[in-house]
Amino acid sequence: LCFIMSTGSHVYFQFVQQWPPTTCRLSSKPRYKHRPLQNFTIHGLWPSNYSNPTKPSNCNGSQFKILPPQLISKLKISWPDVESGNDTRFWEGEWNKHGTCSEQTLNQLQYFEQSYSMWKSYNITEILKNASIIPSATQTWKYSDIVSAIKTATKRTPLLRCKWDKNTQLLHEVVFCYGYNAIKQIDCNRTAGCKNNVGISFQ
Numbered sequence: 001l002c003f004i005m006s007t008g009s010h011v012y013f014q015f016v017q018q019w020p021p022t023t024c025r026l027s028s029k030p031r032y033k034h035r036p037l038q039n040f041t042i043h044g045l046w047p048s049n050y051s052n053p054t055k056p057s058n059c060n061g062s063q064f065k066i067l068p069p070q071l072i073s074k075l076k077i078s079w080p081d082v083e084s085g086n087d088t089r090f091w092e093g094e095w096n097k098h099g100t101c102s103e104q105t106l107n108q109l110q111y112f113e114q115s116y117s118m119w120k121s122y123n124i125t126e127i128l129k130n131a132s133i134i135p136s137a138t139q140t141w142k143y144s145d146i147v148s149a150i151k152t153a154t155k156r157t158p159l160l161r162c163k164w165d166k167n168t169q170l171l172h173e174v175v176f177c178y179g180y181n182a183i184k185q186i187d188c189n190r191t192a193g194c195k196n197n198v199g200i201s202f203q
Helices: 020-025 069-078 087-097 108-121 124-130 143-154
Strands: 012-018 041-048 159-165 168-178
Touching (some): 041 069, 041 108, 069 108, 087 108, 124 143, 143 159
Antiparallel strands (some): 012 041, 159 168
């Protein structure tokens, strides 16, 4: 995530959720490998530009401040550090690298509160389950199958990102896009992500 941009301006937000089993399967950190979470969790809310959508803004602005206890309780469920278990350090890193790029739109408290609200709006795990897309070691799905299930529920087009484990394409992230003020959900433009001609494994 160490992306550099010449400007901290943004035109939209990428709200990125990750599938912990994929994150942990490919992680060098052993903490959660034995029992990864079985629901999508927040990776980050990234101010972005259409000219370079695969590289979210990186600003390193104002420093992270301790969050209210009630919000911390919510984030520990929705935004845990699934690799190392250091939730506060994870939140701090996301805010310092990316969140600070949106300070003219969202202050730190608003940034995390809005992220939690986005996460609560749509339960991706349940959306996929309702479309009979459930974790499986043997079955794969097309990119369009997964996108269609999510679009039916949200009325907006998401973006999928995958990672590879040997010859297996694993679903890693689902991205929702929001306008400049991080309020209105919009369609995501298709950028580099999962390969269309290879089945996507969701394990």
